[in-house]
Amino acid sequence: MAAPELDGPEDEGLEQGLFSHLIELRSRLMRGIVAVLVVLGALIPFANRLYTLLAEPLVSRLPSGAHLIATEVASPFVTPLKLAFYAALFIAMPVLVYQLWAFVSPGLYRNEKRLARPLLVAALLLFYLGCAFAYFLVLPAAFRFLTAVTPQGVEMMTDISHYLDFVMLMFFAFGLCFEVPVAVVILAAIGVVNLEQLRAGRRYAVVGAFTIAAFITPPDITSMIMLAIPMCLLYELGVLAVRWLIKPEGVEAT
Known part of the structure; x- marks a missing residue:
């Protein structure tokens, strides 16, 4: 009968290595969360102004007398805060990507690092480019079309929460496509x-x-x-x- 395996120095080393990786992962996550919260705290006072800027591609193309509406009681307060949070994620994304890279890079070979660095930078820049492309070019063209095909006698008044969800979905989709x-x-x-x-x-x-x-x-x-x-x-x-x-x-x- 084989003798039972005993925990040896190698097992202890594996446990310590796993524990140290978990500690580092928690540290990286906390740094990313702190970065998002710091940016969010700086953006909250400008939340309403941010929403006005986001709504400009639609508002500037609405017929005379039409405007955005809030169909829920808390929407005028909650929706700009949601936008501020999305903007904080958007601005802090380089920090989040760096924390991810700092965690995984020690386990990569040199040739993998050589390829991964430009790919990460390119992915970040292309995502930003896709969002900018959607905001400055696609959304104005889309809203110009949608307002033009609105049936006679129908007033186009979009809910502010639905508009935010639609634009964020477009940003995410175009960012991924790029x-x-x-x-x-x-x-x-x-x-x-x-x-x-x-x-x-x-x-x-x-x-x-x-x-x-x-x-x-x-x-x-x-x-x-x-x-x-x-x-x-x-x-x-x-x-x-x-x-x-x-x-x-x-x-x-x-």
Whole structure:
């Protein structure tokens, strides 16, 4: 009969290593939460002004006499606070990404770090770019279309909470759609696709871009085209990034 296994120095070392990682994870999470709370505290006094700025693409295109409304008693107070929280997450995102990177980077190889750093920076910048694209270009075009097709005798008065939810959903959707180059590079890095397959799949990428755009954007052709074309261009950017960053198998660094 085999003797029972006893806890040895290796088991104790594993437990201590796991415990230290949990402590570091808690520390990183707390730093990220503190960063969000600090930004939130700074934004709360300007919550109403932030909402006015967010509502401008719709309000400036409403017919004369139309305006946003609040259908719930607490909406005029709660909705600007929700927006301030979303804005705090948006502004503090670089800190959150850095804390994530600082936690996982010690376990990566040097070549993985070399690839992960530019990908993280690019992902953050592309998400911001997608949100800005939605706010400055897509939302004005969409609201111009929606106000133009409002039936005669119907007044367009949108609830402030529903408007906030709609705009945040658009920001998130466009931010994710602008991550196409990062997704392409990751797929190539893990071996799912190679450069030749990416080049051969351009037609499928175009069809996929227009399909996604039709599903995400408001029901007007202008908004769909305004999302689909940038996604196609970003796919090409991802192909170029794969060519620059990902070496074919069997090719050694000189």
